[in-house]
Amino acid sequence: xxxxxxxxxNEAVAYAIKQxxxxxxxxxxxxxxxEIPQMVSTYIANGEMDTEFIPVESEHSSMSATMGASAxxxxxxxxxxxxxxAYMWELLYVAASDRLPLVLALVNRALTGPININCxxxxxxxxxxxxxxxxxxxxxxxxxDNFIQSFRISEHPDVMLPFMACQDGFITSxxxxxxxxxxxxxxxxxxxxxxxxxxxxxxDMPMAIGPYATSPFYMETKMNQRLAMKNAKKxxxxxxxxxxKISGRKYGFFEEYKxxxxxxxxxxxxxxxxxxxxxxxxxxxxGIKAGLLKIRVFRPFPGEEIxxxxxxxxxVAILDRAESFSACGGPVGSEVKAALYDxxxxxxxxxxxxxxxxxxxxxESATSVxxxxxxxxxxxxxxxQFKYVGLRK
Amino acid sequence: xxxxxxxxxxxxxxxxYDITLGNQVYGGGGAAMFNTGEWRTQTPVIDWDKCTHCxxxxxxxxxxxxxxKDGKREDFxxxxxxxxxxxxxxxxxxxxxxxxxx
Amino acid sequence: xxxxxxxxWHGRGGQGAKTAALLLADVAFNTGMHVxxxxxxxxxxxxxPITAYNRIGDSPIRVHSNIYNPDYVVVVDxxxxxxxxxxxxxxxxxxxxxxxxxxxxxxxxxxxxxxxKVYIIDAxxxxxxxxxxxxPNSPMLAAIVKVAHIMDEEVFLSQMEASYQHxxxxxxxxxxxxxxxxxxxxxxxx
Numbered sequence: 293x294x295x296x297x298x299x300x301x302n303e304a305v306a307y308a309i310k311q312x313x314x315x316x317x318x319x320x321x322x323x324x325x326x327e328i329p330q331m332v333s334t335y336i337a338n339g340e341m342d343t344e345f346i347p348v349e350s351e352h353s354s355m356s357a358t359m360g361a362s363a364x365x366x367x368x369x370x371x372x373x374x375x376x377x378a379y380m381w382e383l384l385y386v387a388a389s390d391r392l393p394l395v396l397a398l399v400n401r402a403l404t405g406p407i408n409i410n411c412x413x414x415x416x417x418x419x420x421x422x423x424x425x426x427x428x429x430x431x432x433x434x435x436x437d438n439f440i441q442s443f444r445i446s447e448h449p450d451v452m453l454p455f456m457a458c459q460d461g462f463i464t465s466x467x468x469x470x471x472x473x474x475x476x477x478x479x480x481x482x483x484x485x486x487x488x489x490x491x492x493x494x495x496d497m498p499m500a501i502g503p504y505a506t507s508p509f510y511m512e513t514k515m516n517q518r519l520a521m522k523n524a525k526k527x528x529x530x531x532x533x534x535x536x537k538i539s540g541r542k543y544g545f546f547e548e549y550k551x552x553x554x555x556x557x558x559x560x561x562x563x564x565x566x567x568x569x570x571x572x573x574x575x576x577x578x579g580i581k582a583g584l585l586k587i588r589v590f591r592p593f594p595g596e597e598i599x600x601x602x603x604x605x606x607x608v609a610i611l612d613r614a615e616s617f618s619a620c621g622g623p624v625g626s627e628v629k630a631a632l633y634d635x636x637x638x639x640x641x642x643x644x645x646x647x648x649x650x651x652x653x654x655x656e657s658a659t660s661v662x663x664x665x666x667x668x669x670x671x672x673x674x675x676x677q678f679k680y681v682g683l684r685k
Numbered sequence: 686x687x688x689x690x691x692x693x694x695x696x697x698x699x700x701x702y703d704i705t706l707g708n709q710v711y712g713g714g715g716a717a718m719f720n721t722g723e724w725r726t727q728t729p730v731i732d733w734d735k736c737t738h739c740x741x742x743x744x745x746x747x748x749x750x751x752x753x754k755d756g757k758r759e760d761f762x763x764x765x766x767x768x769x770x771x772x773x774x775x776x777x778x779x780x781x782x783x784x785x786x787x
Numbered sequence: 788x789x790x791x792x793x794x795x796w797h798g799r800g801g802q803g804a805k806t807a808a809l810l811l812a813d814v815a816f817n818t819g820m821h822v823x824x825x826x827x828x829x830x831x832x833x834x835x836p837i838t839a840y841n842r843i844g845d846s847p848i849r850v851h852s853n854i855y856n857p858d859y860v861v862v863v864d865x866x867x868x869x870x871x872x873x874x875x876x877x878x879x880x881x882x883x884x885x886x887x888x889x890x891x892x893x894x895x896x897x898x899x900x901x902x903x904k905v906y907i908i909d910a911x912x913x914x915x916x917x918x919x920x921x922x923p924n925s926p927m928l929a930a931i932v933k934v935a936h937i938m939d940e941e942v943f944l945s946q947m948e949a950s951y952q953h954x955x956x957x958x959x960x961x962x963x964x965x966x967x968x969x970x971x972x973x974x975x976x977x
Binding site: 391392497498499501503506509511513515516 | 698700702708711
């Protein structure tokens with residue numbers, strides 16, 4: 293029997309960390325993820341877990357210490373947001389190329405410029421090419437469930453890549469909602485022990501990690517990272533299938549909501565997906581065939597699968613919660629459109645921006661996007677690219 | 686490739702699938718396998734008449750190229766000495782001189 | 788399409804409006820409901836106007852946005868009536884609950900022509916009488932539970948007692964005062 297509880301997204305992740313009881317957690321506080329290390333250190337102080345908590349002086353150090361712990365052979369994780377992730381930047385690439393399995397609880401927040409503490413995806417989207425697995429949550433339940441699955445994916449011998457578990461800052465991190473927790477013993481059995489094959493503290497086999505790679509080796513190393521990311525697709529689905537057995541909750545690369553017979557659809561990630569679902573239900577009541585594709589796994593990017601799922605839609609809007617300033621689309625929009633092109637899916641696609649710097653995305657926002665799509669689908673409106681949803685005019 | 690692979694078999698022509706996980710290097714002391722002595726432009730030479738075996742030179746050698754046996758230093762390991770000249774600087778007895786070339 | 792009760796809280800930083808919203812979510816959760824309790828975040832400063840929200844209902848809540856058309860509004864600090872449009876978007880079929888020492892006919896002209904029901908409670912009086920200190924939280928919580936008929940009053944009181952026993956395990960002497968504040972608030976809200 294699962295445990296019925298109510299928690300904020302940060303509480304849910306901290307609770308998952310308690311249940312996983314990793315070996316090491318270095319962390320430096322930053323809004324809105326501060327509560328995660330705060331709650332974990334309280335659990336430790338209360339004797340509810342025995343993780344080695346390392347208070348460090350910066351996020352550069354927290355990522356370095358997490359990587360060091362992982363290299364030493366420990367199960368390690370940390371948490372951050374926004375500028376904290378930016379301060380980890382150079383290490384993110386090293387964690388991936390060194391093939392260190394570790395987990396980062398990322399609570400998405402806009403990157404400064406102008407300063408802002410609210411949610412958007414500019415922090416993790418900037419890190420999208422660093423070689424990390426990235427999974428996004430719609431609500432506290434998914435933040436918890438994704439976290440429980442994280443180490444199994446990251447530590448899998450065919451993967452061995454760092455894992456970023458993302459949730460929307462404040463919107464889910466600070467909202468108290470109902471949640472179903474899994475019993476401690478089930479989580480423990482599911483996550484299992486971490487027994488790396490080679491690690492720095494193994495006296496029987498001394499080793500060096502992270503050597504300089506000259507050009508004859510650099511490109512080959514990148515190919516191996518890419519293969520690991522490809523392997524992650526298989527492992528993510530296997531772990532999700534096993535997770536369903538202990539939780540009853542089904543996960544894949546993305547969630548399709550009323551997409552099967554949809555004529556118009558929104559592609560979105562994170563907490564805005566639930567809001568979009570309510571808009572879809574209201575439109576369906578009026579006989580409008582609207583649907584949703586909520587991306588859960590952004591790295592590895594399930595391009596072929598997304599194209600397949602969208603092939604019967606007349607018009608689709610891909611919504612980005614981060615600017616890329618390419619003046620030619622956002623990160624999710626560009627990748628989904630590229631996937632549609634490669635799969636020769638000829639759906640009309642627009643790429644909009646929403647929720648930047650915490651701009652509220654409401655049921656009405658979603659409805660307005662669907663209204664555009666209806667007009668685009670029936671030919672009464674020319675598709676307008678890169679619109680800002682909710683921009684004052 | 687995640688087993689403790691024999692890294693001496695990996696070279697600049699190795700295909701990507703033969704390269705270790707994250708370029709990890711297994712086994713200690715791998716540097717001994719590479720002849721870096723040919724990088725030298727100057728070479729230290731020892732005058733055994735002046736050497737007192739005080740061993741001040743041994744610990745300062747960045748390439749561990751001054752072997753010691755039974756409390757006495759032996760001749761330079763020219764396969765790994767890069768000719769930096771630090772040993773010449775620390776020698777208090779003028780027993781080490783730097784000679785041009787290898 | 789309205790399935791859930793939506794409540795908006797207006798307070799000032801440090802007064803506990805956010806805590807009250809989370810407490811309301813807690814007690815509604817304990818009676819088996821689906822809940823959401825969340826603040827609207829910005830640069831937080833003591834004394835600055837803050838907003839917090841609740842959604843409460845019988846089915847899972849998927850919407851993750853602020854509330855623009857609430858069924859109920861709770862005003863924890865009456866000085867906000869001059870600076871914040873507290874009835875903005877408030878349903879005519881709903882109600883507003885205001886913490887004030889004034890009478891209703893003095894308050895109504897400050898509500899921008901709001902046509903729905905107006906309730907007032909002097910939370911300071913309740914708090915001082917029962918706790919000896921000014922904590923408007925508990926009285927306002929009881930007031931909104933009564934006004935919005937979120938649950939049976941007896942159920943609410945027993946849930947809150949359990950919650951206080953847990954929260955104040957190390958200072959049980961404050962439990963009785965808080966319980967009295969809730970009971971007195973039920974009588975005082977009008």
